[in-house]
Amino acid sequence: MMFLKPYGDTLNDGAIQISFSLPHPLNETSKKVSLELALKMGIANPKITFTQELGEGFSFFIIYGNLSHEIDIDSIKTSKVKEPIIDYWDINRLIEEKFNRKIVIVGATIGSDAHTVGLDAILSAKGYAGDVGLERYPVFQVHNLGSQILPELLLEKIMDKQADVVLVSQVVTQKNIHIHNLTQLVELIEGAGLRDHIITICGGPYLSKELALELGYDGGFGAHSLPSEVASFIARRLLEKSK
Amino acid sequence: MMFLKPYGDTLNDGAIQISFSLPHPLNETSKKVSLELALKMGIANPKITFTQELGEGFSFFIIYGNLSHEIDIDSIKTSKVKEPIIDYWDINRLIEEKFNRKIVIVGATIGSDAHTVGLDAILSAKGYAGDVGLERYPVFQVHNLGSQILPELLLEKIMDKQADVVLVSQVVTQKNIHIHNLTQLVELIEGAGLRDHIITICGGPYLSKELALELGYDGGFGAHSLPSEVASFIARRLLEKSK
Amino acid sequence: MFNSPVDSGILNLPRDSINEARYLGKSIASAVHNKIKDLSTLSIERASLRMLGIRGANQEGTPWVNIFTEKCLSANLIQNGVLMILAQVCKHTSMNPQQAVEMVSENRIHLNDLIEVNGSKEIKKLCDELANKAYQNLSNKKKERLNFINTLSSGTKPYLYVIVATGNIYEDVKQAKSAALLGADIIAVIRTTAQSLLDYIPQGITTEGFGGTAATQENFAVMREALDEVSQKTGRYIRLVNYCSGLAMPEIATLGLIEGLDIMVNDAVYGILFRDINSLRTLTDQEFSRRILSFGDIIIVTGEDNLIKTVDAKEMAHTVTASQIINYYLALKSGLKPGLIGLGHAFEMDPSESDSFLHELAQAWLVRDLFPQSPIKYMPPTRYMTGNIFRGMVLNAAFNLIGVLTNQEILLLGMPTEALHTPFIQDRFLSIENALYFKNAAGNLSNEFTLKESSLMRKRAIEVLNKAVNLLKVINQKGLFNALAEGTFASIKRPENMGRGFAGVFVKGSSYYNPFLSLLPDNATDETEA
Amino acid sequence: MFNSPVDSGILNLPRDSINEARYLGKSIASAVHNKIKDLSTLSIERASLRMLGIRGANQEGTPWVNIFTEKCLSANLIQNGVLMILAQVCKHTSMNPQQAVEMVSENRIHLNDLIEVNGSKEIKKLCDELANKAYQNLSNKKKERLNFINTLSSGTKPYLYVIVATGNIYEDVKQAKSAALLGADIIAVIRTTAQSLLDYIPQGITTEGFGGTAATQENFAVMREALDEVSQKTGRYIRLVNYCSGLAMPEIATLGLIEGLDIMVNDAVYGILFRDINSLRTLTDQEFSRRILSFGDIIIVTGEDNLIKTVDAKEMAHTVTASQIINYYLALKSGLKPGLIGLGHAFEMDPSESDSFLHELAQAWLVRDLFPQSPIKYMPPTRYMTGNIFRGMVLNAAFNLIGVLTNQEILLLGMPTEALHTPFIQDRFLSIENALYFKNAAGNLSNEFTLKESSLMRKRAIEVLNKAVNLLKVINQKGLFNALAEGTFASIKRPENMGRGFAGVFVKGSSYYNPFLSLLPDNATDETEA
Ligand code: B12
Ligand code: B12
């Protein structure tokens, strides 16, 4: 068994930094509250290193201390080994062999979200970080619908194009608008009886695989995702499904 | 009852930021560990916003999330109202009246600590932040011994000068050297039977009243203390004692 | 007060290039003006109604001005201009304009029953009367604001501009007050996503937005009141900003005027490129909105920063410069004085590229030297911000230093958490503190230096300017509309007959009449300005 | 490699002032040299023993060289120099020096029994032989290091210098490796508090220090090995620093030479002012130590940053300049070439004062222009750092920018947590990232500008220089020792006959002999240097 805890300059010192504001003026009470919060978090010897009154009725705190929590490293199950990447040539070959047709992909940023850079990074020929996008794969036929597509319209397009895969991007997360939009889309797809006929993937800087699965998507991709990872994922799913 | 929790942009959102390193390479395991630690701290929805491999075998994490802890503000006892400051003229008058002699103050930075700026800020005539130092008070006779005074030597000086008050500064805290030095001094003073005859005060940027009392000092002064606060404290104690 | 102190350019730019750029800018702007001068839009009509003071909405929240305008449209009367129609209703029913609009909207009066299609002289006169009264009211509002400003200090330049964007106007108020008390000079309330796509102004005080808070007349008022209070308290006038863009652009300009806004983000090209708003629609709307803003002494800030958010900022820097020149001459054409034209640009080059600081500095000086009389709005790093908030502080420090060194007038402060969320209350504090340090410690740096003959920065600035001139030549040749259609900016193609809101554009009929068109300032200054 | 690329000064300082400063510096240094040239100290003697290769300590950890030297002292023989005495012991007992030292130390040999008080020619010859052999060994060590360096790259300037100070040499190694892999060029191991007050070198590998890690020969070796490994791995030579100061100054210099250190912090005035070390003692020690370092091709860095840690940095800036000039000429006198004289200074003015950035920049240029051939070590803000780590990143950014803009050669990186603790592993990362950004993005900024005639910065620099000249005049008149006694620096008074270690100073006897005094480089270069 090996326990891990934060490290500043001595093994197991638990050194940790936190910062937050409180909706309370800066005074003895709010200082005490900030320390109590740190203690509740399991931070021993919390020291307020900086305080600032933030205008009226708000205060800001920076605290250092020593975390008493530790994690047994053996208890950590890392989500199985990452699925290995299938390379560009293999993807094209395998899909070609199995399907003998182009796989139809529809992509969009849904709701009021107008951030397209992330979606384009995955779809457009140019790709991302030197990794070519899905449009470059001969076996994929990509329809990038762009931004601010309402879920209803996206469903229409999915049916229209007889899509095999749908890729949706969500960047704005304030008040959980992304959860709202993503859920709505999945429900529409289900309602249309398409759930089993289509691979659903969502992505965005604040999304994760875990969240995606929770929302009912087949896959989810977070910050710094690469097109090749997405292509690989699609290929693997298609081949599994067609078995 | 009113509960306080961190605030980012919506009441009770619990928004909090933490950062720390782990003595482990940056990989899926350490990422997971960092999230588990955040959860143990009571941080809901922890999101790793930044990771960095720190050379070999170390990794750094910045995490944002929503703290679930909250503090009942009514449960906070702020260490009674701050003792009001007695002003310069009153201090001199009151002490003059009661004692009719100068109060002898000995000050030093003890152990190997050579930081004198803080001590000088309190003692020297010039003072700190526009507030005059103890040397300027006609009723105080100040012996500033300077830095790197061993506790044994300080005891000698205390006896020698028949000090009423001893002021010690400690700035270096690595490996708790300050606790060690401060404890040693208090023990020497006790050993010499002087504990009840002298007011003991310690100060320094990482000290607090609470810690000082715990270590057996009469008073403790942390970062940004003012000479007038210290003078006031001394005057009040002297008057109390002489009752 | 917003006039720049910069005298002669540090870059010593070639006169020829500058003159050519100006000539081309004027020519492009004139062509745009000629193309749109016979057009009006549904939103211009609604704005005209709003200038009369019409407000409110039906049960479903649809504003009366929208319903009324739609009625005019379906009655096939719109080409006369809504004011003429309204005047006729008023005349025939002896109702005041607000009543008249509501009655028509609620189908209690049917336009087809009432309207003499060609407005008589009498109707025109009533129209003029209504407009003159409105104009007087609006003038008073404006004077009230300017008088209030004059009783206070205005802070020092560069003005520190921060955003609030909680989605809830009451939270926005808390955050705005906090920022103002900490030293911010300008507060911008960011709009909820996709408001720009709404072909109307939402109604009422709102508490739920996404990535921003709805721009409504009522929200404007809540925030203006809060800021006036803080202004009074600090003795420093706090300026309020909102977005005058999207499908309801001219209406928002009107509300800005009514509710005492000081600055409005106003750039048709942003709507065209990033919201797929039809170019004819929004450039027509823009001209009218700018005339309103000009009348209101409201500074516009343009959106060139967006041009380098999706393409390589170093490579495409000249598109920013070219767009600024066009925007400048379009603004002059709409009656704005140079001192009200807040041209935008940004610190968005890849910070990991060598000499990137030099390139940013060159670009900041370039805009300063090209538009010495205009307030410049400098936007902070966003694209290359990451979840490393500590590094974020450093990039923002570099940005702030360039801001003060090059005498930018409006610094939109970067937030350490840019890549994470709309700002938390403490993020703004940290950013204001960052900027205040440089303002105070390095504020006088701009007068210390001259550039060496061999300066890399000067070379770079001249290169950018010359590339901008070449681009302007192309745009001048094909016209701005075709250029936009062909993907000249941000690599995005927007044909003239596509995009949102195209249906709301119409050709003014021969009997079209709108007295505001003569009341509002126009291009009178154009010829006198450099 | 440490020679500055700066050609002609950007400040265009008045030649007269520069010449006067130099003249005064030389004169002050000569006077110091004349005053100490007949003196030796216990630590010089111990260093001489260590140069022979003597090492180790008794059970209690007292080094043999200390015990032996004490024996010489109590036997009243010290004025001959310990090498002469040792040579006699060796001769009489046929033991090698290490054995001889240990036997004497353990009282197995009594000096008084053995010693012919006046060394014969023969003894002198043996002395020379021992010293020559040692010299050869040390030369080889040095060459080994230089050869290793030559096989690797040396990074680019400014070199990024970070400290490790965990108190535990093994933790230090982890932290140092991490920093080197992240981009640091130079690692300084900070010493435990009050080591400078120890009149000996502690023994062995140590794991418990306070505010730093003991400087021992064994710890040096552990760190050097670790850094060599990282150097090999990254292909970039990582330089190692420790402190050559305090009561054991010359011995530490020797260990630095033996264990392959590259840079040593070396400044007698720091010890005098901040450690109350006797001025005669430490200035005598300093000269000897600098001769060793010069021989070892080890850069010294001086401690002028400390002069402005306790007094107003803006007001007292000229004391930094004056001290640099004195230190420079003292160093030349000790045989150091300009390229090995790393003059220190710091960014320590109150950042809340207006124009503080300009004043810092002026100061940084001043030192650069005054010493164009010397590596300059620029120290980061410390005094005005607070627990606000975010603001700390910003001040460090300002510091880093000035560092690259003024071509400082060694940037000691400021840590965001300066006001809190010796650096955590992540603090160093954040600071290296901060500095690397400016090196890469703004590295070429220094060649872009000239200062305007009216420049505030130029005025400020000239003012500081002239005040420094006036101060040098005073010091020259009364002599450095008296000046120190009267509180010229940092307002601290240190009389010549007080302070720690005074008892360890002695006047060399007429029969004093120490062959290293002729082997080590001395002031040969003095006259040829500007
Ligand atoms: C560029 C940008 C814009 C541009 C967008 C241009 C465009 N055409 O996309 C413009 C200027 C238009 C813009 C506007 C707004 N923005 Co914006 N914007 C950004 C910025 C600076 C960079 C985003 C970006 O391009 N990243 C680069 C791409 C490559 O990264 P990515 O999106 O993470 O994508 C990667 C992965 O996530 C993944 N991925 C993403 N999508 C998908 C989809 C699939 C299927 C898959 C598999 C993978 C995948 O793969 C990609 C490659 O690895 C960020 C701040 C920042 N530094 O992150 C703010 C930011 C995203 N914007 C924000 C906001 C609020 C807005 C506005 C709503 C503000 C307003 N009210 O006006 C507006 C309105 C836009 C709207 N209606 O949605 C906020 C979002 C806050 C939140 N968490 O809710 C941010 C974080 C800024 C902030 N701190 O306030 N923005
Ligand atoms: C200036 C300084 C120095 C100067 C000191 C000069 C001098 N004569 O004092 C010099 C350069 C010599 C120095 C050296 C070292 N320093 Co130092 N130094 C600092 C620095 C930059 C500022 C401290 C200061 O002057 N503060 C201003 C005064 C006014 O504030 P203050 O001390 O908090 O005092 C106030 C209160 O605390 C209180 N107070 C303080 N004492 C007392 C006493 C009484 C009785 C009362 C009532 C009140 C009181 O009242 C004061 C006024 O409000 C700090 C970093 C920082 N920014 O804080 C590091 C710092 C304190 N130093 C540090 C270290 C480690 C060292 C060294 C040990 C490093 C080394 N190994 O070489 C050395 C050795 C010194 C030694 N042997 O002790 C560390 C301490 C880390 C820790 N927590 O253990 C710090 C935090 C830097 C760092 N991050 O590494 N240092």
Ligand SMILES: Cc1ncc(COP(=O)(O)O)c(C=O)c1O
């Ligand atoms: C010029 C311009 N207009 C408008 C907006 C805001 O977008 P929206 O109009 O969708 O609220 C921005 C946002 O950055 C902008 O830069």
Ligand SMILES: Cc1ncc(COP(=O)(O)O)c(C=O)c1O
């Ligand atoms: C010049 C100089 N010498 C020495 C030291 C270190 O102190 P000590 O010699 O007590 O280890 C410092 C610390 O900053 C210094 O600047």
